[in-house]
Amino acid sequence: xxRLMLLRHGPTTASQGGAPLGRLDLxxxxxxxxxxxxxxxxxxxxxxxxxxxxxLQRSRRHAEDLGFPLTVLEDLSEQAFGTWEGRPxxxxxxxxxxxxxxxxxxxxxxxxxxxxxxxxVTRRALRAFEGAWDPARTTLVLAHxxxxxxxxxxxxxxxxxxxxxxxxxPFGLTCLEVDEEGRAGLCWHNHVLPGxxxxxxxxxxxxxx
Numbered sequence: 001x002x003r004l005m006l007l008r009h010g011p012t013t014a015s016q017g018g019a020p021l022g023r024l025d026l027x028x029x030x031x032x033x034x035x036x037x038x039x040x041x042x043x044x045x046x047x048x049x050x051x052x053x054x055x056l057q058r059s060r061r062h063a064e065d066l067g068f069p070l071t072v073l074e075d076l077s078e079q080a081f082g083t084w085e086g087r088p089x090x091x092x093x094x095x096x097x098x099x100x101x102x103x104x105x106x107x108x109x110x111x112x113x114x115x116x117x118x119x120x121v122t123r124r125a126l127r128a129f130e131g132a133w134d135p136a137r138t139t140l141v142l143a144h145x146x147x148x149x150x151x152x153x154x155x156x157x158x159x160x161x162x163x164x165x166x167x168x169x170p171f172g173l174t175c176l177e178v179d180e181e182g183r184a185g186l187c188w189h190n191h192v193l194p195g196x197x198x199x200x201x202x203x204x205x206x207x208x209x
Contacts, residue, residue: 022081038194075128078144082114
């Protein structure tokens, strides 16, 4: 069994304001940067042998700062929200009620205007992860909520559509043990760094695990 750790990047000003960030290449917020040194110490103590990350700076800058062998994968980028990126959801719902209603009624299949569906995100994230996965080395994936939800749901053997139900906070760390055939056991989920103790009973899905 090999340890796999999945870390969501830190908070951003857009996400804190209730806006889809998507491919906008914004940094982690000042609050997140202030928390990072303690997060970094915790991750370095876990001593991953390699790190996989997204090219977007809110993922890549901290992945680079850890100092472990690093592979940057384009397909670990967050879901593209097209013309909606950076705009608060309440503003979008008021300005584009038909499009936003269609999106929320079928969020797995429906893309934002000029964006991509979550189904597409799931397929590319799994393709990237499976192409880079090395069962011989402890791995940390530092990326975004969308791709991480897809990877976790797949490893737990759940339907891909359930990925949108996964609870995952900024700087939330999940740990699994994965065998050579890709079967995984969950050690803990969404351990928010720094300061929150691990709770092995923490639910993975909003509707319960």
